[in-house]
Amino acid sequence: MLIGDVARRSGVSTRMLRHYDALGLVRPTGRTVGGYREYSAEDVRRIFHVESLRSLGLSLKQIGRALEDPAFTPLDLVSDLIRQTEDRLAREQELLERLRAIDASAPTDWQEVLRIVELVRELNSTSAARRQQVLLARPEDVPVPAELLAGAVLNESDPHVAGALRWALARSGSDGVATLHAGMRSEDAGIRRRAVLAIAEMPEAPGATTVLADALGDPDTTVRRHAALALGRRGVAAAVPTLVSMVVEGSNDVDAAEVLGMLSLDPGCTDRIMTALVDELAVPTADSATRIRLTQALVELAGTSAQEVLRQLAHDDDAAVALVASALVGVLEERSREDEADEPS
CATH class of the missing domain: 1.10.1240 (Methyltransferase, Methionine Synthase (B12-binding Domains); Chain A, domain 1)
Incomplete structure (x- = not known):
């Protein structure tokens, strides 16, 4: 079967088939008298194998190894793909959160967009001191999206930075309560603890008392105690x-x-x-x-x-x-x- 026929039947362009040949992935078994590539039925099956593996996200180099290396097991291949996909999803989730933060702040010009992007980058710094400084040194006239702060609160493990985040969130209004409420439903007790502490410092936020009351039934003792102290200060007998x-x-x-x-x-x-x-x-x-x-x-x-x-x-x-x-x-x-x-x- 000539390359044009293979391209029509497989849906793989002639250019890509030549590329596969150059890489050694799929080399045609023979040549015609005129020197044209001639593919056997086995060659065509290999083309479909390559395309199937590409659909899983493998690079051509990985595909070559998978097809030629007997020691490269399907289990190893799938495990690698899972890790790569999880990393990609994490990066995309981070990008999505940044876009939502920008959208929530309703920027009027590119300067505001750039300022929020810079804030997000600083809050993601590996230095706890830097994360804290960006919050404490923020000018009074520069608003920070509450949703962004709430999300940072749920993920912050350093107690000093967490305190600065809760302080900034309490000053930003009540828009972050929905994010904190979602954090109260997390399976991670650490996230629920950070959420309840933040809600406790937002006494005027609508719905905060209801969320704290629900937290009295939390399976984590620390969450229940934080909720009880906050509710008691609000005069809730429960x-x-x-x-x-x-x-x-x-x-x-x-x-x-x-x-x-x-x-x-x-x-x-x-x-x-x-x-x-x-x-x-x-x-x-x-x-x-x-x-x-x-x-x-x-x-x-x-x-x-x-x-x-x-x-x-x-x-x-x-x-x-x-x-x-x-x-x-x-x-x-x-x-x-x-x-x-x-x-x-």
């Missing part, structure tokens, strides 16, 4: 069980106790918090350190009920608990005397 657990477990227990004190200013929450703390104090397996933390938490609560419980604990069988409770009763009594002295006569 955070009480997690906050009490934080006191019991000794994890950010001082912060948790302070937030419980804030919540106790609401008469509807006071009894709930008091009951939860007293119940934990009565747990037979609670050790001395745990009961001391619970005792210290009581001093943060509003109202007289906490004082009464502390007076009872001043006679506790555990000497360490009794000592702490006695000291705290003294602090509360001194505080009451000062408040009375400040009242106008």
Whole structure:
């Protein structure tokens, strides 16, 4: 079969067939009397093999190796293709995110486009100090797309840069909440932790409280604790069980106790918090350190009920608990005397 016939039947141009011949990929078996290339049925099958491998994304060099090297197994070939495809998709995803960031900022001229591209490049720097500097040194009149900041927050592992990103995001408005909310659905607990911290610093963002409330059911303990602290500061009583657990477990227990004190200013929450703390104090397996933390938490609560419980604990069988409770009763009594002295006569 002459080269023209092969080209028509295979769909491969005569130019490409000559290129295959030059590379040694598909050499025609014979030549006519006139010197024209003449392809056998086996040659045509090899052409289709080459085209099939090209459709998978292989280079001609890789195809030559796959067809000639007996040690080059299909499994190796497929594994290489998977890695190459994943790398390409990652690059394309990065490009897509850059384009979306530019689109979200609604630039009016090329200068703004270039400024955003530069910001994206700096945020992708391998230097944490450089990533932080680009955020802190940003002029006040240069807006940064919230979606861009939110995406950077979810991927930032350095705590200092993450803090700067959350600060910048909180100042940029509430447009990044949707991206952070998507981050809360990630299978990666680290991403969910970064998302909940960022949302916690955006108190005015619409829907933020709902997202935080959902996070109270997160399988990750750290996510639940961050959500509880943020919700408690917003006066959401649903955070009480997690906050009490934080006191019991000794994890950010001082912060948790302070937030419980804030919540106790609401008469509807006071009894709930008091009951939860007293119940934990009565747990037979609670050790001395745990009961001391619970005792210290009581001093943060509003109202007289906490004082009464502390007076009872001043006679506790555990000497360490009794000592702490006695000291705290003294602090509360001194505080009451000062408040009375400040009242106008």
